[in-house]
Amino acid sequence: MESAAATRRTVLDAAAELLAEGGPDAVTLRAVSARAGVSRGAPYGHFPDKEHLLAAVAAESWVTLGDQLDDLIADERPSPAERLERALSVLLEVGRRRPHTYALMFSAPNDEHPGALAAVSRTNDQFLAIVADVIGDPQRARPIGALLMSSVHGIVAMENSGQLTVEKWQVTGDELLKMLIDRIA
């Protein structure tokens, strides 16, 4: 009888790795079990089904992102505007470096997975604080924050689907991000 928490961690890590490496289709329960070094049935002791396992992976990714934002907020050196640009770049980089993980994070977080919902809500609040620091008016921070968040998400999605090519649009995602921030501030 292995430590319950330890097995949970191993399974979670294996699922996260397989997702990052080979996309959602590579995350079969059998592959996860094999990589985690446990049997096929072991994950069922810790996650009701595959969906909940993936939701846990997504939630953990949101928590990691939230921790990065916390570091960014705690750093006094950059100006508010610089902080905003860095915050958005962090999201962009996740989308580029781990496209499948990123896609999972933004795929409908069901009401059945409160952990994922809470993690998303936390990052939203952090992001809103950063935006409010730039805007000044906290009332207007929310709509503008939504615009920034949506736009950056769209940039990542179009990059990853291969539809944001330089030949077609003559811009890079980073340039779009800069255009966006210029039109806000």
Place this chain on the structure above:
Amino acid sequence: MESAAATRRTVLDAAAELLAEGGPDAVTLRAVSARAGVSRGAPYGHFPDKEHLLAAVAAESWVTLGDQLDDLIADERPSPAERLERALSVLLEVGRRRPHTYALMFSAPNDEHPGALAAVSRTNDQFLAIVADVIGDPQRARPIGALLMSSVHGIVAMENSGQLTVEKWQVTGDELLKMLIDRIA
């Protein structure tokens, strides 16, 4: 021996319906065949595999969207700015009314599906023409078009994943679209 083209159409329509009704998981080859009134193996005479069948569905959706844009471009009554807003609204509406179809349209159109690529390229060009008509400078139309396209795509994606709630951000997707256009023109 049924007419080859007719079977192809029936299968394609069945797949499109199942996608719109029940999402990607509902589009099983067996369900498609049953709805189309053909046997399980029939689709393989017209599409190499499931991926190509779905790519054909996506391509057709892009063509439909392109036709709508053509109508919009041909209509002389609205101002260029109004046309732009309507064009973006068309995209938004597709995302709302047929979220699964929309998601498929924006999921990586592989190089192996030239039909889908061509259909996407056509709508991109149409959209760029509409943007250039507003901006004036055709040189700047491309980056700005990319920004608009990406942002609207992000709005739709966040709406459909349930992350763009009014309670959290105190805006609707439509209001974001208006904010966006105001900051461009």
Place this chain on the structure above:
DNA sequence: GTTCTTCATGTGACGTTGTCATATGAAGTA
């Protein structure tokens, strides 16, 4: 030390999926 309970883990089985090899059978041609 022995017995009992508990609980995570291991395993065989089931239905469903995408896919293929092969069989069927209708249309057109000689």
Place this chain on the structure above:
DNA sequence: TACTTCATATGACAACGTCACATGAAGAAC
């Protein structure tokens, strides 16, 4: 009539998510 062609039908296969059940180790009770 006999033959070719080609779309359609069907049985089979491996792999999938999932479940019911078996196994076996750790701690408690005697």
